[in-house]
Amino acid sequence: MSAQVPVKTHFREVQEELDRSGRAIFRDKDGNESLVIRFPYSIQYIHSYAEDSPFFLGLADGKLKGSRCTKKGCRFAYATPRGHCMVCGSATEWVDLPLSGKVHSWTTCHFGSEAFLKETPYNLAMVEFEGFGSLLLVRLKDAIEPELYVGMPVEARFNPDPKYLVTDVWFVPKR
Amino acid sequence: MPPRSPPARSRAAKRPPTRLTPPSKGRRVYMVAGGVTKFAKAHPEMDFRLMVKRAYDAALRDVPNLTKDRIDGTRISYFSDHFSRQLKAASMVQDYLGLNPKGSVRIEWGGATGGECFQAAYEAVASGRMDVCLGAGYETMSRVATWKGNEFIALASDTNFDFPLGGFYTGYYALMVVRHIYEYLRLGRFAHVKDEREAQRLAIAEGSRIMSMVSVKNHLNALHNPYAQYPKRLTVADVLASEMISYPLTREQICTMSDGAAAVILCDEARAKEFSDRPILVTGVGTGTDTMRLADRPFGKVPLMPRETSSDYTDLPYPGIHSFRAGRSAGLEAYKMAGITDPNRELDFIELHDAYASSEIQTYEDLGLCKYGEGYSFVERGDPFLKGVDYGFPTPKAGAIPVNPSGGLIACGHPVGATGLMQGVFAYWQLQERIPKHFGDAALQLPSPKRGAIHSHAGTGSAVTVSILERGYR
Numbered sequence: 120m121s122a123q124v125p126v127k128t129h130f131r132e133v134q135e136e137l138d139r140s141g142r143a144i145f146r147d148k149d150g151n152e153s154l155v156i157r158f159p160y161s162i163q164y165i166h167s168y169a170e171d172s173p174f175f176l177g178l179a180d181g182k183l184k185g186s187r188c189t190k191k192g193c194r195f196a197y198a199t200p201r202g203h204c205m206v207c208g209s210a211t212e213w214v215d216l217p218l219s220g221k222v223h224s225w226t227t228c229h230f231g232s233e234a235f236l237k238e239t240p241y242n243l244a245m246v247e248f249e250g251f252g253s254l255l256l257v258r259l260k261d262a263i264e265p266e267l268y269v270g271m272p273v274e275a276r277f278n279p280d281p282k283y284l285v286t287d288v289w290f291v292p293k294r
Numbered sequence: 295m296p297p298r299s300p301p302a303r304s305r306a307a308k309r310p311p312t313r314l315t316p317p318s319k320g321r322r323v324y325m326v327a328g329g330v331t332k333f334a335k336a337h338p339e340m341d342f343r344l345m346v347k348r349a350y351d352a353a354l355r356d357v358p359n360l361t362k363d364r365i366d367g368t369r370i371s372y373f374s375d376h377f378s379r380q381l382k383a384a385s386m387v388q389d390y391l392g393l394n395p396k397g398s399v400r401i402e403w404g405g406a407t408g409g410e411c412f413q414a415a416y417e418a419v420a421s422g423r424m425d426v427c428l429g430a431g432y433e434t435m436s437r438v439a440t441w442k443g444n445e446f447i448a449l450a451s452d453t454n455f456d457f458p459l460g461g462f463y464t465g466y467y468a469l470m471v472v473r474h475i476y477e478y479l480r481l482g483r484f485a486h487v488k489d490e491r492e493a494q495r496l497a498i499a500e501g502s503r504i505m506s507m508v509s510v511k512n513h514l515n516a517l518h519n520p521y522a523q524y525p526k527r528l529t530v531a532d533v534l535a536s537e538m539i540s541y542p543l544t545r546e547q548i549c550t551m552s553d554g555a556a557a558v559i560l561c562d563e564a565r566a567k568e569f570s571d572r573p574i575l576v577t578g579v580g581t582g583t584d585t586m587r588l589a590d591r592p593f594g595k596v597p598l599m600p601r602e603t604s605s606d607y608t609d610l611p612y613p614g615i616h617s618f619r620a621g622r623s624a625g626l627e628a629y630k631m632a633g634i635t636d637p638n639r640e641l642d643f644i645e646l647h648d649a650y651a652s653s654e655i656q657t658y659e660d661l662g663l664c665k666y667g668e669g670y671s672f673v674e675r676g677d678p679f680l681k682g683v684d685y686g687f688p689t690p691k692a693g694a695i696p697v698n699p700s701g702g703l704i705a706c707g708h709p710v711g712a713t714g715l716m717q718g719v720f721a722y723w724q725l726q727e728r729i730p731k732h733f734g735d736a737a738l739q740l741p742s743p744k745r746g747a748i749h750s751h752a753g754t755g756s757a758v759t760v761s762i763l764e765r766g767y768r
Contacts, residue, residue, distance in 0.1 A: 130336040130436070145338040153339045158379060171454050199455055199589040224476070224615060226468035227541040232445035232461035243465050245473075245589060245615060254589040254615070256469075258459055264541055268494045269476045284458045 124154065170202035173213050178288050179281035183218060185251055186211035198251040216255070219274040219293055220248040227264045240264075246273060246290060261291040319631065320420030324566035324573040324766050326559050327360065328719030329353035333523045333554035333707035336436030342372070342383055343390035345555040346432050349712075350391055353428075353557040353719075357569045360559065366424035367397035371411035371431030372711035373404065376446040379437060387430065397424075404450050405649060407431065408556065408714025409750020409759035413579050415560045416761070425562050429718075432555035433709035443551050450753045452587050464548055464650070466588060466754050468540040471652035474616040475501035475542075478667040502542045504670045505651040506533035507687065509546045509704060511679055512648060516701025518737040521716075523552055523707035529686050547651035552707030556715035558722070566766065572726040575766030577745075578632030582623025583757050588615045597622055599662035600635040606665055618653070618755030621660030628747070628760040629662075637662050638677075638695055641762075642743035643724060645717035647751035648702040654678075657749065661760070663695060680738070699724065699738050714750035714759065721746045725765050 126144045127133045136143035137157050145153045168175050177184040188195045188204035188211050195206050196214065204211055225244040230236065244259040244267075259273065272293035281287045329352025331337070331345055340348065354360065368391075370384035380386065384400035403410040408431050415429035435443050448461035456466075479497035487493035507530060516522035528546060536546040566573035585591055593611035597619070598604065613619035625637070634640045644661070648654035655669040664672040672678065676689025678697035683689075700706060700720040703713060723732050724746055729739035745764045752758070 130338060133338060134439075147339045151339050155338055160379070166453075168454060175454075197590070199587060201590070205585070205590065224469045224473035226465055226472060228460050228462050228465045228468075229538045229540060230441065230444075230462070231465070232448050233439065233441040234445055235460045235462065236441055238460070241460055243459060243469060245469055252593070253591075256456055256459060256587070256589050265495075268491050269473065269480070270490065285455050286458055 126152070171200060174200050175283050175285070175287070178277060179283065181277045183216040183255075183275055183288060184213050185216045185248075187214045196251045197253045198246070198248050198255040199253055216251065217248050219272065220246040220255075222259070222267065222269055222271040222273055223247040223254050224269060225259060225267045227267070242267065244273065244290060258286060258289040259291070260289050266292070321422055322563045323416050323419045323560050323576045324563065324570075325576060325718065325722050325763065326561055326566050326570040326573050327353040327356040328556070328558045328722045329355070330521050330556040330712070330716050330719050331554050332521050333552045333709055333712075333716070335523065335550070335552065337434070337553040338436070342378060342380070342432045342434050342555070343386055345434070345553065346370075346387045346430050346557065347390055349432075349555040349557040350428065350430055353559055357559065360426070360569045362392065364565070365393065365396065365426050365428050365559070367418065368393055368428040368430065369401055369411050369414040369418065370398060371401040371407045371429070371715070372433055373402060373407045374433070374446055374710070376449070377433060377435050377437055377443070387432070391430075393428070401431075402711075403757050404752030405647065405710055406714060406750040406752035406757045406759050407711045408716065409647075409748065409761065410581075410714070410757075411711070412558060412714055412718050412748070412750075412761055413581065413759055415558065416576050416579055419560050419562055425565055427560050428557060429560065429715060430555065430557040431711035431715050433711045434553050435551035435709060436553050440551055447753075455589070456587060462540065463753065464540040464543055467650045467652055468543050469588065470615050470656070470754065471501065471505070471543065471650070472498070473614065474652065474656055477610070477614075477616050479670060482667060498542050501670065502534060503530060504673050505547050505655065506530040507673050507685070508648070508651040508654050508678075509533045510685055512698050512702040512704040513546070514683065514685055515680060515699055515738060516705030518735045519701050519706065519733055520735075522701045522705050524550065524705050525701060526705075543650060543652065547704070549649045549703040549708040552709040554707060554709035554712045554716070556712040556719055558715055558718050571767065572728070573766040574722050574725045575764045576761060577764050578628035578630075578634070578760070578762030580624040580627030580629070580631065580760045581758065582620035582627070584613070584618070584620040584755050586756050588754055591615055591619070596666065597626060599626070599637075600629075602662070602665060610666060612666075617656055617666060618660045618751070618758060620755050620758040621657055621749070621751065621760075624749075624758040624760040625661040628762050632762040632764075634762065637747070638664070640745065641695060641747050642745055643696045643699055643721075643740055644747045644749060645700060645721050646697050646702060646749045647713070647717075648698055648704050649708060649751065651704065653751065654697065654702070657751070658697070661747070661749065696740060699740060714748065717748040717750065718761070718763070721748050721763050725763055
């Protein structure tokens, strides 16, 4: 009856058939048949960085911007900027981060989201900065797994051709 | 030994948290039924509505006196509209179950979606708004390829600062466990090693070995659970040799994508006696939260469990990225409500959100089963293992407090919106001593358990729920 749609009994074969012809019938062990099709979905968002914008504009100028609470007696300093202080709720002001810091933790991703699979393996590091109470998550380049360690001194590099993404900055081992 | 190097501590983080109003217990709430579908890589033969229907029908089979008209309303959970490719999917579940026009609301709270759904149903009954509430949840993760699924999950991290770096939750948990290993193994049992890099290498190897023991435990326990997705007998060497996903986490230390559904029915005391000969009482609920970005986690003081003192943690910047403050907060609230002061002795088991073997170990500490820093030794001693099971290595204290006797997420699977409810169902069967009936196998039935906990956890510990269940009959 469904001769024009190939019948498969394993889910992996269904996936392969979808890649080939865009349709398949999955027959389970009880003989139930389910029609499976492909359904594409893509979006181009209009994404505003809003109050975080100076950070991303700063990267294009070779600057790392954090923020600091403006309230006297708090003055909490954020390495990843926040518009308002999470401790006291006051507004923050923009401050420049040092361009070097230390690895607080690290990993090497051998897999990733589909969007980033082609970039694997890549290193992620959380960097701590002198005088700042929070950390910054970055890509760590020019170093491989056996060379990485907690406490490693690292410094920032900037993309000369900015894409206005957080990946416009990355860190490398400090020379 | 290198100095610990926490960034400057915040002044306010030193102040103890204040609660304006004491928690109200409300009415006594009982669980009287639970059902799950088998969790699987894919259920293309069932859409989300039919999957929940199957779990719901399984729950109703427990309680022949409980007909549909006795259900006052529902709480329905699923994590991701992306996975469902159907917005307002909870309405379609309500519709398919034939429960319109009763009240319902969709619950979503990241990885803790199922645990939140359980507590939302609890609250509906405790408040007196409903006498009988159905909590049901599902996830259909097979609808996209695995690495696309990872992308969807990673969209539950900050899309300005975190996602564009690689958008990968296993990477985030790897960052956390590398620091956990540093704090407690490098600065602990490898403190004597002078060469910094060598010390860290040894510490990570040790941590990886111990995480693998957790993976072996959960996969092996699941051999006796017919609902589990990946039951298997593994060795520590097998786990270590499985594919490296994000250093140091290997494939067998990580849960996978699943399709599945689960349902629970909660009710007040009068109806519990009417519906069930073995009702289970919910005696504690707790929740906690933390910053979405790991980078923002504070370096403050440890909120203490009843048996801990501040001198236990004089030099520990907390939670940093090594521990889950949300988990501790949820545990403290739930224990206080249930009157638990020594969870290790007063709980007979825990169904714990082990999305990663690392986070199971971190969570032992958050929940006060051992002190911060003792999680690795806790595994090596065997406390969270089942008694009388041969795991292929010594577990001298096995049975002390079994964690994930069902196999947990690592072996059962993690269809997000169902997972926390699945834990509720397994805990319910344990406390009723009906594991043999539902699993067709008595191996996982603990001897006369009186009280257990279920623990549900959202991305990088941004939200956690803990609920305490106790035998509610003589």
